[in-house]
Amino acid sequence: MSGADPVVTGMGVLAPTGLGRDEHWTNTLDGASAIGPVTRFDADRYPSRLAGEVPRFVPEEHLSSRLLPQTDHMTRMALVASDWALADAGVDPAALPEYGVGVVTAASAGGFEFGHRELENLWGRGPEYVSAYQSFAWFYAVNTGQISIRHGLRGPAGVLVTEQAGGLDALGQARRDLRRGQRMVLAGAVDGSPCPWGWVAQLSTARMSRRTDPTRAYRPFDPEADGYVPGEGGALLVLEREDAARARGALDDGRWYGRITGYASTFDPPPDSGRRANLLRAARAALDDAGLRPGDISVVFADAAGTRAEDAVEAEALRSLFGPYGVPVTAPKTMTGRLSSGGPALDVATALLALRDGVIPPTVNVARPLPDHTLDLVTSPRRGPLSTALILARGHGGFNSALVVAGPGGPPSDPTQP
Amino acid sequence: MTQLTTDRLLAILHECAGEGDPLEPTDQPEELDFAVLGYDSLALLETLSRLKREFGIDTEEDEFAAVRTPAELTTLVNRLLARSPSA
Structure with missing residues (x-):
């Protein structure tokens, strides 16, 4: 079946463990935990106060001023991950057929931090203070749309909303698209809703850890396991039909990663x-x-x-x-x-x-x-x-x-x- | 009474929707279509909402539909300011 299995030729990673693939991988092998106190909002009065936050992400360093008023934090990270994934794959989307590259992402909540701020504007100051960009910036599908626009990727686009499982479901959907003849799909998920609204939504499941020691808060399979710590970030992958990847020379140099089988x-x-x-x-x-x-x-x-x-x-x-x-x-x-x-x-x-x-x-x-x-x-x-x-x-x-x-x-x- | 200037409008556009597309040195941005400047309908909606708040103008969006350039928008806003009872 290997000929029908998509190959992975690029990845863009923004994770608490690092900005970019190499930093993430080095820190991961070092066992360097990135869990710590929440800094993106004041979590002191909430029963859970730890998170895995992406460090040193300065959106202005990566994105134009045009994008900043219209994007949630997780969308900004997703856009940067998309840049890095395409660059890693050596892909210039403009050089590919107009409808040749699709985008499939997953989301759990959409742009909650953006939405939280605009809801605060709505109830605190009035509807005329709500950003016009709220119309889409909160939306589950916004990362797919913004990535598609940024790179001119006009192939099949979609979004999967199945909470954590979505990160795999997006790749599964991309695989279906490739088997239907699509040549390349940018797929994966960059997620996170580090704001009070996103926080209480997760608290309501009673599955978040309430421990305050970062080394003891999230310990799956441990006798003292008592919940998880939320975090932000993720990865986008460039998936290609093997014949298409081979035709553009992407499999020649041994830098590709493998297959989704x-x-x-x-x-x-x-x-x-x-x-x-x-x-x-x-x-x-x-x-x-x-x-x-x-x-x-x-x-x-x-x-x-x-x-x-x-x-x-x-x-x-x-x-x-x-x-x-x-x-x-x-x-x-x-x-x-x-x-x-x-x-x-x-x-x-x-x-x-x-x-x-x-x-x-x-x-x-x-x-x-x-x-x-x-x-x-x-x-x-x-x-x-x-x-x-x-x-x-x-x-x-x-x-x-x-x-x-x-x-x-x-x-x-x-x-x-x- | 505070009047809107085209310079102030371009600054508001920038604050609401970010920097416009690059221009030729000879271009006068206030005379160019918003579309040419790189501002889409949402960017304009956001800007109109800001103008309403900052200048206290109260009008239907229909009045803005025919406006194509920053200069035209500036003229319209100042006309509305002149006829508003609080002016």
Whole structure:
């Protein structure tokens, strides 16, 4: 199936762990957690006060003054990620056919910080003080639209809104577009709503950690796990049909990252139904889609929800699929917090870098994973040949998605497979 | 009574919608279409909202529909100011 699998030829990363791919990857391998007190607004009076914020992002350094009045913080980061992804892929969109490049992003809340400010204007000063740009700056699809306009990408465009799972669902949708004949899609998610409105929306789920020690607040699979820390950022990837990438020479220099070889999504039954969660089915279906067996997977990037109940569901899914301690599992998002839809997209970028360099990045702050989980949790960088990674993501409200990536060398070959 | 000048209008446009597109040295921006300057309908909407607040003019947006250039907009705003009861 490799000919039908999109290749990843570029990535743009803005994460709490770093501005740009290399800084993010270096800090991730160092286990340098970026979780700290919230600085983008005064969180002192909220029960949760820690976040993973993207450091040293100065939008004026990257974007024209025309874009600043009309963009939310997360849109500004997404636009910069799109610049970096295209540059990394060596793509000049103007040189491609007008309708040749699509854009698919995911979002969880839209431009909430922008919307928060304009709602404050509305109730504090009156409707005439609300920015005309509020008409679209808050919107879920705004990143896709702004990226499309910025680079003149007029191929199929879309947005997926499935909370965290959206980061994988956007890549899955891009893969469908490529299989329908599209040559290139810029896809992924950069997300985050670091404002009181976004904060209380997440607090309402009762899944955010209330701890104030950054080293103890977000510890998935730990006996003391009691919630997650939110964050901002994410990654955008340039996905191409392999023949199109080959034709433009993008696969000649060995700088491309790998392939997306499997993807699946499922939805959970109602919480009161007594039926089981469907994360396992998503993971299994993604492996089937990739034509792989569990033993072919080199590493799992866990969803790592950070609540005991959700951790138990994921651990059980991994045990069912791989057996106890059956596969290395990691959650580098312990360094960034959960970035809404941006998190799983960042995990895919990180997984591709792990495959490239043959090293599994660590899970931090989890000294002793709960033995009941029977997970081989990677807590310091682990070197070795890696061919394939499974990335899992769950979105609040019942979304489960799983995605399989393989490095440029491809998954282990097995002639007996269909 | 405060009057709007084209320089002030161009500054407001800049504050509301960012810098316009690059111009030729010989261009007089106040005489160019907003579209040529690079300001779209939302940029104008945002600017009109600001003018209403700053100059206290109260009018229907229809009156602005025919306005094409900063000079025309400046003229319209000043005409509205002249006829407003508070002026």
